[in-house]
Amino acid sequence: MKKVIVTLLVAMVTLMFTTAAFSTGVASLRGDKELTAPADENPMRKQVITQGGVERSYKIQPPMIPHKIDKETINLKTNTCMKCHSEKTFEEKKAPKAGDSHYVTRDGKVLETVSSRRYFCNQCHAPQLDASPIVENKFEGAK
Numbered sequence: 001m002k003k004v005i006v007t008l009l010v011a012m013v014t015l016m017f018t019t020a021a022f023s024t025g026v027a028s029l030r031g032d033k034e035l036t037a038p039a040d041e042n043p044m045r046k047q048v049i050t051q052g053g054v055e056r057s058y059k060i061q062p063p064m065i066p067h068k069i070d071k072e073t074i075n076l077k078t079n080t081c082m083k084c085h086s087e088k089t090f091e092e093k094k095a096p097k098a099g100d101s102h103y104v105t106r107d108g109k110v111l112e113t114v115s116s117r118r119y120f121c122n123q124c125h126a127p128q129l130d131a132s133p134i135v136e137n138k139f140e141g142a143k
């Protein structure tokens with residue numbers, strides 16, 4: 001009987017300690033947040049405007065985006081990039097037209113509207129931030 005009581009006591013004390021450890025949160029790379037809590041969001045950095053565009057590092061590189069895109073939307077229903085970069089609008093908006101390659105399907109068919117292969121523009125074209133590189137980069141493009 002005594003043995004049973006001791007075992008029960010030990011079990012209860014262990015349980016108390018383990019619940020305490022979980023509820024105070026364990027400090028890890030994501031801070032001392034509860035395991036179930038979301039991590040901190042990355043701080044929003046300002047996108048920058050690059051006058052004259054960003055030089056390409058190699059011939060067929062998707063050019064970097066020289067303007068801000070934080071107000072643009074690309075989803076199933078709408079693609080606001082094409083308000084300026086489409087065949088119909090580029091002249092009026094004084095924007096470069098998305099290349100002819102953007103209208104070709106994988107089977108080589110030329111479409112009237114941008115091909116689904118090129119629909120999600122920021123898959124290839126990236127806006128620029130004013131941030132210093134985390135590691136030094138000695139890459140030199142072959143022009």
Ligand code: HEC
Binds near residue numbers: 062064069081082122
């Ligand atoms: C309000 C009109 C407008 C919208 C909307 C717009 N752009 Fe642009 N974009 C321009 C203009 C104008 C330029 C020419 C450079 C400049 O003046 O910023 C340009 C330049 C670019 C370039 C550089 C092309 C090169 O040859 O260097 C890329 C890439 C680009 N835009 C991609 C995008 C993407 C992707 C989106 C949507 C997320 C977008 N743009 C939305 C007007 C627009």
Ligand code: HEC
Binds near residue numbers: 063096097098121
């Ligand atoms: C799969 C990658 C990819 C996607 C997605 C993509 N592009 Fe491009 N884009 C490129 C490449 C590569 C080039 C350069 C060669 C070319 O024109 O095909 C380019 C060139 C451009 C240019 C410059 C054209 C010129 O003549 O200088 C513009 C503007 C542009 N893209 C806009 C867009 C817009 C807007 C979207 C979304 C509707 C988009 N791109 C989606 C890869 C992509």
